[in-house]
Amino acid sequence: MKVTLRTDVLTNNNKAAEFNRELFVDTNTFVINMMSSPGAGKTTLLEETVRALSGRYRIAVIEGDLATERDADRIRAMGAKAVQINTHGGCHLDARMVAAALAELDLDEIDIxxxxxxxxxxxxxGYDLGQHKKIAVLSVPEGNDKIPKYPTMFMRTELVLVNKIDLLPYLNFDVEQAKIDLEGINPESTLIPISATTKEGFDNWLTWIEGVMGYDCSQKNIG
Incomplete structure (x- = not known):
């Protein structure tokens, strides 16, 4: 007998994502899901982003790692709220994990x-977390082959940050080729070269954040 399974394996995740999304809308909280390979520099980028925007917006971070609270501690040291999720071997966050972490945050007091x-x-x-935007961070030391080799990631992101461009003089990475590769996979996406170390390109990243925020954060009582 042939059995056809029609239930989406992501059904439970998608239900949780909708719950998260409604919560973000209700609390007027803008949410960015940041993805990359290990070592691309996500946490350093977030540290510098918190430093740059904390005077204008109230920021919190949910950190996903297999183990430890090291990244969350780094964010807390910048003065932002941070909640650590340890997946204990899991290779991604899902919407239910994020929903549980949200219980530790007061979204009425968070803008981003x-x-x-x-x-x-x-x-x-492949996992909707309820976010407004998905972005990917690609670092110069990873080389030019990552966009063509991992197309699903870059097909689903609205922005690609090419980080560690301060290393361009020392490594064989072609930013223009990365733009061409991204255009071929996802012409609606944007690529911004950036260095969290030297801050080159950082203004373009901050401008992008404020440009895609689909609401006026001044509706909240920003201190």
Whole structure:
């Protein structure tokens, strides 16, 4: 007898994502899901982003890692709220994990919430967390082959940050080729070269954040 399974394996995740999304809308909280391979520099980028925007917006971060609270501690040291999710071997965050973490945050007191996903260029892209925007961070040391080799990730992101461009003089990475590769996979996406170390390109990243926020954060009582 042939059995056909019609239930979407992501049904429970998608229900939780809708719950999260409604919560974000109700609390007027803008949410960015940040994905990359391990070591691309997501946490350093977030540290510098918190430093740059904390005077204008109230920021919190949900950190996803297999183990430890090291990244969350780094964000807390910047003065932002941070909740750590340890997946204990899982290669991505899902919407139910995020929903549980949200119980530790007062979204009425948060304007921008960053979700730093587990370092992986495969699994995280397939899971809706309820975010407004998905972005990918690609670092110069990873080389030019990542966009063509992991197309699913880059097909599903609205922005690609090419980080560590301060290393361009020392490594064989072609930013223009990365733009061409991204255009071929996802012409609606944007690519911004950036360095969290030297701050080159950082203004373009901050401008992008404020440009895609679909509401006026001044509706909240920003101190």
């Amino acid at each position: 919430l960053f979700i730093e996903n587990v370092g992986n260029l495969v699994c995280p892209s």
